[in-house]
Amino acid sequence: MKHKTFFWFFLPTGLAMLLFIVLPIVSVILQSVFVEHEAVLAVVENCGPFGCKQETTIDQSATEALRTARPLGQFAGLEIYFNRGHLATAEVSEAWRSRDGLGDFLSTINNLPFYRAMSFTLVYTFTVTPLLIVLGFAIAVGVNSLHRHLKGLVIFFSLLPMIVTPLIGSLILFWMIDSRGILGSALQWMADDPTLSLKASTGLTWVMLIVYGVWHSAPFAFVVFYAGLQTLPKDTLESAMIDGASRWQQIRYVVIPHLMPLLTFVALIQLMDNFRVLEPIVGFSAEAHATSLSWIIFNDLAGETRLLSSAAATSVLTIIGVSILLSPVLVRTWRDFHSKAE
């Protein structure tokens, strides 16, 4: 394709992404290297319905001058990236110096918000992604072999975990797994432990979030694989049959290779989405036991005073994290691309 033709084909999508994603990313990167001006504080008397009180406030006229001089704030370089809320370099090296064995060092590190979030995020990403791919694939193969008339209904019900708004979906599940809800009671009965509560223990909370993650995202893998199965070349499959391949061998040597590009696609998207896990943590009120990078951003932006630079720095770290995570898949895509181009 000619450069010019390509340009016109790509223009609408490129422009939309440039305006609404690339420019904001640039501004976020910029934001992350600036901090607010030093606030000039003054003690004044505040009065209200409940009486008067001496309180500290910001001296606006003094701060105003600083703001007009440098509207972006003070340049801080990478300071925010290295502070306690993020990479915490000073705290980590301090922990290393005063360590009392590796376990002690790790538990000190795990107490820092960024590393705590990372540990859950990584465990979540690397358990949920493979599990949902396997489950999605199994459902796709299963549904594909059903009778034609059943398929529509089954597809609809299979999509439900994805369709029901995560906000409400997690609220309802949250009640179902309550120690007095139907699933919680069932678990207590199965474990024969009437005090079992999924929400009160860190370990069980993690399991609960992972199960929810698989349940919620399996339909995505299912639909993509199911679509892929429809384009499966029947002649290849039949010739494999004639060659005496068993059912398992057919799947292993014909179906899976055929679905490989789709598998890469699902893995890419899901690794990325799971790395940015947020809704289940908020929906299940699990922040006491599990946090993620996205949750840190959410928390920075939800406070009464919004920590914009901090949120920006965590966002940039998320992008870097995703890039590292996806690099093996990207290298593979690069090779595919080259073999295609040649």
Next chain:
Amino acid sequence: MSSKATQQPFYLRVIVYAFVGFWLVLAAFPFLWTFWGSFKVELDFFSIADWTNALTGERTQQVHGSSFTGDGYEGAWVKEEFWRAVLNTFIVCFFVVTISLTFGTLGGYALSRSGHSYTFWLLIAALIARAMPQITLVSGYLLPFFEWNLWGYLPTSIIVLVAINQPFTLWMLHSFFQKIPKDLDESAKVDGCTQFQAFRFAIIPVMWPGVITTGLFSFLLAYNDFAVTTMLLNKENQTMVPKIASFLGTTQTEGNVMFAVAAVVSATAPLFILVMFFQRQIVSGLTAGAVKG
């Protein structure tokens, strides 16, 4: 389906049906539970006393004299005018899907047919862009949107949703287009068509399976979005999800959870019809694509 390759021995058929049945229970149970519970009062649905109340509706019986009540639906639809939100959602979904697919097919097609190395980097850039957490993006939009008087309107949210969704759409359609043999449009070009004509007459007729699947995901994204719609829409332009969230109450004030539950159930009904309609397209469309491929 009558092909020999897909005929299964009996035991395998049993396993397959059992597995699919198990999955269906897993997938649909919370929803059916919600559907059943939406006709109860809150104390029954979120039955702290005893979970069986959610089935029998004991409190509902006491309050309404029957174990079913339509109060949640009445409250959501009549009192809270949920239909406005439904209308807004369908406007948003319709435009997000059409615009996303238009932009996406053009871009995805171009990416799949151009051998230049910048296409690879464009795809990678799109993917990295997608890694940006949505809440950061959205909170970055606030100030410029207010400044240019764009905040609060449906078209703004639509274009933002389209843009946020583009990387995904591009990747998905790109991989579908790669599966369509190049000879198809190459031969059209040999016959004297321009690139666009080749796309129009050779590719569009066979691209539907991929487009429908991608469209389904675009639709679900727009339909379920919370981050964008809740922060970029005015109260009167709200779509369903933020509206439902507003039924839940805040720290200092009581919400009405049953309105939310009823709203969730009624919001799923149109999707049922939609999927039932499109599953035929998915099944038959995909099969047709396979024959041509």
Next chain:
Amino acid sequence: MFLKKVAASVALSIVASAAMADGHAKCDIAEGRVNIVGNEFPAIQTVGAGAVACANDNVEVKTNLTAEHQTINLAGMSTTPAEYTSAIVANSSIVALMNEDVLRPLDDMVAKYGQNLKKNQLITVDGKVMAVAFMANAQHLVYRADVLEKAGIEPPKTYEDMLVGAAKIREMGLMENPLGGAYKAGWNLAQEFTNMYIGHDGAFFKAGTAEVSINNAQGVATLEMLKSLSEFMNPDYLTHDSNATSAEWKAGNVAMMNMWGSRVGPLKDEEGAAEGVAANTAIAGPMTVGGGTTPATTLWWDGFTVAKNISDADASATFQALTAAIDPSILNEETSAQAVWLIDGYEPTDAAVGVFAAAEASSVPYPMLPYQGLLHTALGAELPDFLTGKEDAAKTLADVEAAYNAAAKEQGFLK
């Protein structure tokens, strides 16, 4: 076409006269644009509707009342001219707007149009009126009269009594987890810490500076008290916000809790409550702790502000519309139950006595400091570690201070 217009204007005049009759005759505003952003609970809906009733041919009045108001009000008031001419805020959230200097002092307008406002409705900062408060709120004791009677205990005056009472109720087998509370990790838990720390007479900061100082004896005592209380709560207490706590209450699982005054009305509502719960729901003033005299609670107000970046005409239109919206004439049976109004002529309902008791017991308002929000966020994120038993109190408090310091440096409050 002509008929349609006539019909429309007739309909309009009917609406207008109905509004007039409703007591909104006072707002004869000449011209201007009014756009209000605020939370969506019923009392604020009433105020919003009151302001909208002031609209006429030359005055446009719009409202956007949503739970997301806090994320959009700053951006919406920072533009020139500001999109929102007014934000309805509380004593914690006004700070974010004052920090960015988007609010206008209201003294001249109060002098001109505010004759009906009481002196205690005016929120002044350094002598300048920055907001006009119209309602109050506070957390206080809510208890089950029947359960306490059965256990033979008086409604507790202190948290220590509450612990004794809870132990007795559990011992007698009346309830498994007799205490409740919004202890959800995050904002709610931080709020409970703030209450309890104030009850211990603790100071959050070194006077006149942004330097935090909570890692002290009072801080440790506060955490120990929170933990002792949590042992009488449902094991999932770290996931219970005020919605979940109210649900526990209505199901009859809880005998005593520290709860928002604004939630008492629904708690006393028979509908949706288990047998005998609503009728026996009683309230009392907030409790003290550790032998202190300051109740372990905070007082809150909600009020309106006016944006800085708007024309004077729009500002006075906004002020007039909102003053009319909180005129004493809005009070009737329905609106009186919606909130604890600070408006002249408001008669406290049964549900309001807790908030009044809190104010009379010389409780203190939630601190209106520019950096209090940062500490609140840090508390919410770090305290669960202590309650789940991962750390001791001193370590947790040190973590809170470290998290606060990082945030305060970023915001320019600390060097």
